[in-house]
Amino acid sequence: MAVAEKRIFRIEIDDRLCKGCNLCVDFCPTNVLTMDGNLVVVKDLDACNGCQLCDNRCPDFAIQVFEE
Amino acid sequence: MSTPAEDVKPLAKKKKKVPFNYSPYVRGGKLPHIWCPGCGHGIVLKCLLRALHTTEISKDDIAMVSGIGCSSRTPGYVDFNTLHTLHGRALAYATGLKMAKPKLKVIVTTGDGDALAIGGNHFIHACRRNLDMTILVYNNSIYGMTSGQSSPTTPQGKISTTGRYGNIEPTFDTCSLAQAAGATFVARGTAYHFQELEKVIFEAMMHKGTSVVDVIDACPTYYGRFNKYKTPTEMMEKIEKEGTVSVKQADKLLPEELQGKLLRGVLYKSDRPEYCEEYNKLVIAVQAK
Ligand code: SF4
Numbered sequence: 001m002a003v004a005e006k007r008i009f010r011i012e013i014d015d016r017l018c019k020g021c022n023l024c025v026d027f028c029p030t031n032v033l034t035m036d037g038n039l040v041v042v043k044d045l046d047a048c049n050g051c052q053l054c055d056n057r058c059p060d061f062a063i064q065v066f067e068e
Numbered sequence: 069m070s071t072p073a074e075d076v077k078p079l080a081k082k083k084k085k086v087p088f089n090y091s092p093y094v095r096g097g098k099l100p101h102i103w104c105p106g107c108g109h110g111i112v113l114k115c116l117l118r119a120l121h122t123t124e125i126s127k128d129d130i131a132m133v134s135g136i137g138c139s140s141r142t143p144g145y146v147d148f149n150t151l152h153t154l155h156g157r158a159l160a161y162a163t164g165l166k167m168a169k170p171k172l173k174v175i176v177t178t179g180d181g182d183a184l185a186i187g188g189n190h191f192i193h194a195c196r197r198n199l200d201m202t203i204l205v206y207n208n209s210i211y212g213m214t215s216g217q218s219s220p221t222t223p224q225g226k227i228s229t230t231g232r233y234g235n236i237e238p239t240f241d242t243c244s245l246a247q248a249a250g251a252t253f254v255a256r257g258t259a260y261h262f263q264e265l266e267k268v269i270f271e272a273m274m275h276k277g278t279s280v281v282d283v284i285d286a287c288p289t290y291y292g293r294f295n296k297y298k299t300p301t302e303m304m305e306k307i308e309k310e311g312t313v314s315v316k317q318a319d320k321l322l323p324e325e326l327q328g329k330l331l332r333g334v335l336y337k338s339d340r341p342e343y344c345e346e347y348n349k350l351v352i353a354v355q356a357k
Pocket residue numbers: 011027028029030031032033047048049050051052053054055065
């Protein structure tokens with residue numbers, strides 16, 4: 001039996017907490033994130049692999065990734 | 069003959085990834101914290117909260133004590149018993165607290181300046197007594213809060229407000245100092261290696277006796293700016309990733325390859341009588357006379 005499955009992730013960014021330090025953008029291995037002025041935004045959700053590096057390297061409790 | 073329903077095993081349900089929920093541990097309405105963009109202290113705090121969660125110690129049984137400095141702001145953001153005290157004196161308060169309430173899990177969050185300069189004496193004597201508490205030294209090699217003076221861990225040649233032409237003083241190695249003074253658990257981690265850091269903080273908290281974790285993290289605002297690191301990311305990569313080696317890797321490296329690198333991991337562990345217990349024994353013995 002073959003199973004094709006796609007994992008889907010939801011990225012929550014708290015714009016009240018994000019300080020725009022760029023750490024999550026720089027450490028994301030698949031270039032999901034980018035800066036829009038001083039706030040991080042998602043530019044390519046499909047590329048997200050759910051590794052949570054962005055969350056673990058964010059000093060500001062501002063980004064979390066949930067699997068749908 | 070078996071029915072088809074028995075033949076078909078249900079597909080094992082893959083566990084969905086869920087992020088760690090920090091909210092039970094963060095004091096309501098206290099975020100955003102005051103730390104600058106890219107400051108490593110927030111990453112250290114998150115590792116600390118995850119490690120505390122793993123210990124399963126009740127929040128009411130935890131007390132977090134700090135002195136003064138950027139790192140010493142940590143207790144203000146957490147939902148435990150907290151004490152924000154005087155510059156360099158966190159360990160004196162923590163000692164009193166632990167003596168009065170030995171059941172509390174006491175954690176001290178301090179910085180390189182707070183712990184090793186102004187509080188240097190308290191630091192060595194806390195280690196010597198082997199009082200059961202965990203000391204986390206957020207070590208960013210500079211005094212952040214007071215705008216970037218040299219600290220006892222500013223590397224030689226590096227720039228600070230009090231060392232405009234480069235610091236000429238040799239540094240303290242937090243871990244060697246702690247071990248020599250008598251701490252019974254000594255470890256180092258970095259904010260970059262967040263999984264390792266969470267693990268060593270957990271081990272430090274489970275240890276009975278004085279445990280010290282030297283946490284290398286970044287102050288982009290002063291140390292970074294003065295020393296020409298362009299971004300917080302560059303600081304994490306150059307100082308924390310390239311500047312350290314895990315104790316496991318270190319065994320395989322030549323002495324010249326280890327030059328200038330700090331070791332990460334549990335560096336020392338021993339078993340020695342704990343101060344509160346010894347004190348208690350003395351009280352019982354004297355009262356029995
Ligand atoms: S979870 Fe991993 S892949 Fe997804 S945005 Fe965060 S760092 Fe990038």
